[in-house]
Amino acid sequence: MKKTLFVLLVILIVLAPISTLFAGGSKESSVERHAFIFKNTGNPYGDKQMQGFTEGIEEQGFEAITRAPDQPTAEAQIQIIEQLITQKVASISITGNDFDALEPVLNKAMEAGVKVLSADSAVNPASRLTHINQADPELIGRTLIQAAYDIAGGNGDIAILSATSQASNQNLWIEWMKKELAENAGKYANLKLVRTAYGDDLRDKSVSEMEALLQSFPNLKVVIAPTTVGIAAAGRVITDRGLIGKVFVTGLGLPSEMAEYIVNKSCPYMFLWNPIDVGYLTAFAATAATKGSITGKAGDKFSAGRLGNFEVIKSEDGGTQVMLGAPFKFEPSNIAEWKTVY
Numbered sequence: 022m023k024k025t026l027f028v029l030l031v032i033l034i035v036l037a038p039i040s041t042l043f044a045g046g047s048k049e050s051s052v053e054r055h056a057f058i059f060k061n062t063g064n065p066y067g068d069k070q071m072q073g074f075t076e077g078i079e080e081q082g083f084e085a086i087t088r089a090p091d092q093p094t095a096e097a098q099i100q101i102i103e104q105l106i107t108q109k110v111a112s113i114s115i116t117g118n119d120f121d122a123l124e125p126v127l128n129k130a131m132e133a134g135v136k137v138l139s140a141d142s143a144v145n146p147a148s149r150l151t152h153i154n155q156a157d158p159e160l161i162g163r164t165l166i167q168a169a170y171d172i173a174g175g176n177g178d179i180a181i182l183s184a185t186s187q188a189s190n191q192n193l194w195i196e197w198m199k200k201e202l203a204e205n206a207g208k209y210a211n212l213k214l215v216r217t218a219y220g221d222d223l224r225d226k227s228v229s230e231m232e233a234l235l236q237s238f239p240n241l242k243v244v245i246a247p248t249t250v251g252i253a254a255a256g257r258v259i260t261d262r263g264l265i266g267k268v269f270v271t272g273l274g275l276p277s278e279m280a281e282y283i284v285n286k287s288c289p290y291m292f293l294w295n296p297i298d299v300g301y302l303t304a305f306a307a308t309a310a311t312k313g314s315i316t317g318k319a320g321d322k323f324s325a326g327r328l329g330n331f332e333v334i335k336s337e338d339g340g341t342q343v344m345l346g347a348p349f350k351f352e353p354s355n356i357a358e359w360k361t362v363y
Contacts, residue, residue, distance in 0.1 A: 052082075052083060052084045053083045053084065053111045053308075053311065054083065054084045054085075054086055054108070054109075054110045054111060055074075055078050055083055055084070055085055055086070055110060055111055055112045055114070055304065055307050055308065055311075056085075056086040056087070056088065056105045056110045056112065056113045056114070057070075057071055057074040057075075057085065057086070057087045057088070057113075057114045057115070057140075057300065057303065057304075058087075058088050058089065058098055058101055058102065058105075058113065058114070058115040058116065059071055059087070059088075059089040059116050060089065060090075060093040060098075060116050060117075060118050060142065060184075060188075060222060061089055061090055061091065061092055061093040061097075061118075061222060061223075062089045062090070062091055063224075064089075064222060064249070064250060065249065065275055065277075065278060066249040066250075066275060066296050067089060067116070067296075069275070069295075069296040069297050069300070069363050070116070070140070070141065070296040070297070070299050070300040070303075071087040071089070071300060072297055072300060073295075073296065073297035073298060073299060073300025073301035073302075073303075073304070074087060074114065074300035074301065074303055074304045075087060075300075075304075076297070076300075076301055076304070077300065077301040077302070077303070077304025077305055077325075077326060078304045078307075078308070080304075080326060081304070081305070081308055081326075083111075083308065085304070086105070086108075086110060088101045088105070093118050093184075093185055093221055093222050093223070094118055094119075095117075095118045095119035095122035095123055095187070096122075097118070098115065098117070098118050098123060099122075099123065099126045102115070102123070102126045102127065102129075102130060103126060105130070105135075106126075106129060106130050106133050106135060109133075109135075110135060111135070111136065111307075111311045112135060112136040112137070112138065112307040112308070112310060112311055113127075113130055113135055113136075113137050113138075114137075114138045114139070114140050114153070114303045114304075114306075114307050115127070115137070115138075115139050115140070115144060116139070116140055116141040116142045117139055117142045117143060117144040117188075117189060118142075118185065118187060118188070119144075119187040120143065120144060120145055120187065120189040121144075121145050122187075123144050123145075123148060124144065124145045124147060124148040127144060127148035127149065128147070128148050131148070136150055136307065136310040136311050137149050137150060138150050138151055138152065138153060138303065138306055138307055138310065139152045139153070140152070140153035140299060140300070140303040141153070141154075141155060141190060141296075141299055142188050142189050142190040142191070143189045143190065143336075143338060143340075143342075144189070145338075145340075146336075146338055146339050146340025146341075149317075149340065150310050150315070150316070150317035151306065151310075151315070151317045151321075151333050151340065151341045151342060151343060152336060152338075152340060152341070152342040152343070153299060153302055153303045153306055153342070153343050153345070154336070154342045154343065154344050154345065155190075155294045155296075155299050155345050155348075156294055156344070156345060156346060156347055156348045157344065157347065158190070158193045158194055158197055158337070159197050160347060160348065161194045161197065161247070161273075161292070161348055162193070162194045162195065162196065162197020162198040162200070162201060163197055163198070163200075163201040164292060164348060165194070165198055165245050165247060165271065165272060165273075165292070166198045166201040166202060166209070166245070167201070168245075168271045168290065168292075169212070169243040169245050169271060170208070170209060170212055172242075172243050172269050172271055172289050173212060173242040173243045173269075175211060175212065176211030176212060177211070177212065177213070177240060177241075177242030177243070178213050178215045178238050178240045178241045178242055179212060179213065179214055179215070179241070179242060179243045179244070179245060180214070180215050180216045180217070180218065180234050180238065180241060180243075180244050180245070181195060181198065181214070181216070181217040181218065181244070181245045181246070181247070182218050182219075182220055182227065182230055182231060182234065182244050182245070182246040182248070182251040182252075182254075182255055182270075182272075183195060183217060183218070183219050183220070183246075183247060183248060183251065184219065184220065184221060184222040184247075184248040184250070184251065185219060185221050185222060186219050188222075189338075191247055191248065193337070194247050195217060195247070198214075198245070199214070202214060215237075215238050215241070216234065216237070216238070218230040218231075218233065218234055220248070220250065220251045220254060222248055222250045222251070223250065224250055224253075224254055227246075227248075227250055227251045227254035227255070228254045228257065228258055230251075231244065231251075231254055231255045231258045232258060235258070235262070235264070235268065241268055242268060242269065243268070243269050243270070243271065244268070244269070244270045244271075244272075245270075245271060245272050246270055246271075246272035246273070246274070247272050247273045248272070248273060249273060249274050249275050249278065249293070251272065252270055252271075252272040252273060252274040252279060252288070252291060253274060253275075253278045253279060253282075255270040255272075256270055256274075256279060256281070256282030256287050256288050257282075259282075259287040260281075260282065260285060260287050264287075265285055265286055265287045266286065268287075269286075269287060269288065269289060270282070270287060270288050270291075271288060271289065271290060271291050271292075272291055272292070273291065273292055273293050273348070274288070274291045274293060274351075275293065275296075275363060276293070276351050276356055276359035276360045276362065276363065277360050277361070277362075277363060279291055279351070279356075280356050280357070280360035283351065283352065283353055283356045284353065284356065289352070290350055290351060290352035290353075291350075291351050292348040292349060292350055292351065293348060293349060293351065294345055294346060294347075294348055294349060295349075295362075295363060296363065297363060298328060298345060299345055301325070301326065301327075301328060302325050302328055302331065302343065302345055305323060305324065305325035305326055305328075306323065306325070306331075306343055309323035315333055317333065317340075317341055318333065318341065319333055319334055319335045319341050320332065320333065321333040328345075331343050331344075
């Protein structure tokens, strides 16, 4: 008899839902879940972006899921997207590792009812509602060339140390850098862009690429690194090799990581926006999309908490975007104030 009861009890345990056994019969939480996927793990910029997204989602009473693959590849992000579709999240916001390669799986997500947005690094407009942009791409590209010209004293070799060759945001900024050089050829007659290198947003590879640039171009004066990983790697190489005052770096960097190099003058000045705000703005755009407040069309408007009100506008890639704001200049006079912020 005891044996029979024991067997029945085991069967009941196996068949009973987990929620019934451990939550007094309560159903699984019905809180709406919103996901954010960054390029790869171990990236301080991405950590801050995901932090801002989590703050924005939780502030609205929803659940945030933040994910990132070990390597910055489209294939790795595709696996994560597949998992999130299965988990039936309300939205997926992604910093794309490739502009086009993610389109099939993101379309699959949209067909399943998931609202899809890109942030920071765009994906194809056909596979997103809208894109959350850090700043005007034209302004970023032109500003970085103007900075290199200023730092180089108007002449010398310059190079670009980018992230991945497929990163849409990096490529758009580089395109505008080249337009700035071409459209103002007289001004930049003595400034020569010798190479664009790719460190894949990995520290060790960025260091290797920076070393290779120095070896290949002995007259190199300024490296433009429009990536937080690349600019920090370049600053470290310049410092360690005793090249301060001979070679300089500028670009887009985190104040907390670049304070040392701005103080020692290997990086006279640089630019960025607040990555926490990029994530925070994305969170409110994602929830506005799930509510139907925005559909991705130019002219849609929504409120983004402490950041205020925003409008969806047209973007150069044929889709739409939401613009956070202009890039901010970090230099010796303000770096001490900002290095403790992010």
